[in-house]
Amino acid sequence: MAAQETGLDAEFRQRVVVVMTTVLARLLDREEPVTEDMRLMEELGLSSTFGLELLLELEDQLLILIDVELMDADQMTTVGALATFVASNSRPA
């Protein structure tokens, strides 16, 4: 779904993507770039523990609180899908 249709702040979502791809590369010790279309578990091998760590880093770096309890497996498919979830389900810390 396009950002405009959901009322999503596209600029904020882009900031989420930038931080997320940087943190993921570090967490997963990956030299190749991480891109939005990559599948978090199958392709990047992200565990649920690293997933929570990723969210914590996003909260710290973007100064937000993420509604983690609302998240389910559907939102954890790709880097881009998770960025959309975070941008739509977070508030300033």
Next chain:
Amino acid sequence: MTALEAVSVYLPPVRIPIESLAGPLGLTAMQVKLFRRFHGLREVSRDPDVSLYGLLMKAAAGLAALRGQEHRVRYVLYARTMPVVAPYPVNPLHEVCGALGLDHALAFTLTHQSCASGLLAIDVAGRLLAADAADEPNGPNDHAGPLALILSGEKAFTRDAQVFADTTVFGEGASACLVSASGARDRLLAYACNVRGEFDSATGENDARLQREYRPSLAEVIRRALDEAGLTLDDIRVVLPHNVNVVTWQRMCLLLKFPLDRVLLDNIPASGHVFCADMFVNYQTACERGLLRPGDRYLAAAVGAGGGATFAAMVFEH
């Protein structure tokens, strides 16, 4: 019908912030932060000066209903998460039985369902007493009939007994509960349980699947217990959860479409996961706060993970 006659709980007054466990347990700053931010864990009870025997005795000491009724206690069940808690030949359960004047009772331990063994113990105690009561001269409704005592609670004495990776932090405490085959209060209406041997943490090969199926599996036994009781979630006044962490229950509520404020989560940040005693700890809190009125139905739920996983739910009427 199985009934909880009386419950007593002991939580050591010494509270340890989880930050101070980081060093001894080798937790990273990030892991501690995760526990605090997402799992809602802040402190756990610990008392290095009280032995396991001491913990259990303190819980039993608060069980006023036991005094003078020792001769009626036929079974003592110790519900435990950890298979081994004392070096041979030390046996805290038998020591407690001796000190309480319960040497005549058949005493045994249940550990097979890890943290869900507390609910299993209620079921087993009820079935043993019901079988005995059928042979009693006054039948199963004899109010001076046989009783069972269920003890639970453990020392956080090894690393495995202190922390479950990225999931929970265990706190020390103990409970004692008197069970009868029939009684007016806190009648057990239904019990549902699902043992999943394939989720064995020793191999870890199904850990990802366990994480995916954890909440749906718990929801399934909750619905099954409610069906058996002829009730729906709307009939449930309060849920007494296992105190694994807060986010698990936030997500469970979304899945069940059940209001989060009717799940008693307040003991999680204050006491952590008190092994099999969670249900009894939360029951006592619910009673102290007047959350349960006569006739209210409530639900207790637990998951035991370790050598396989067990999902369990019980419905009671207060």
